[in-house]
Amino acid sequence: DVKVTQSSRYLVKRTGEKVFLECVQDMDHENMFWYRQDPGLGLRLIYFSYDVKMKEKGDIPEGYSVSREKKERFSLILESASTNQTSMYLCASSSNSGSKNIQYFGAGTRLSVL
């Protein structure tokens, strides 16, 4: 089974802190994604990556950056956390072969910025 692991289930940070959210997948998937999930808004794509060191902006990239130094790991960075970044963050991965377009999700990280 595909496993997508997010390093923390819950995080509490203060305004202005630099925050790192980590995601690791164990199926050698080429593509990785970061979404945020908010009530009434569903899931919105922040960034995605289709290869090591490659990244593409999603729908709401402002205030975020990402890093993909290794194929299995995709990090989301909040350079200076703000209260409006309090949310549930979901990481996902997908393959370019086999079951294309199916994304596999981690359990999520619930971030609170105080």
Place this chain on the structure above:
Amino acid sequence: GNSVTQMEGPVTLSEEAFLTINCTYTATGYPSLFWYVQYPGEGLQLLLKATKADDKGSNKGFEATYRKETTSFHLEKGSVQVSDSAVYFCALSDREGGGADGLTFGKGTHLIIQP
């Protein structure tokens, strides 16, 4: 751009009732369509998918048919159980041949099944 519209909840049903959750979409190409489910405290799991018109996806008693003429992908189940209580997301991907693009999600429908 692409968009997905689904009925917003919460939807509350009694056990063994018939379920329909409506989903319609707007896309420029020929998208693949998905239903994902999120159980409390968990991430999203793929429930079913369909990749072309008239395809029917099915899993765990749930079904959805890709209707290109009505741009719809409604989720149905004949007899729901308490364990089906979750949030259901309709989604599309219009990137043929690969997953290197984000999915477009609906806002989610919270389903509550009462014993």
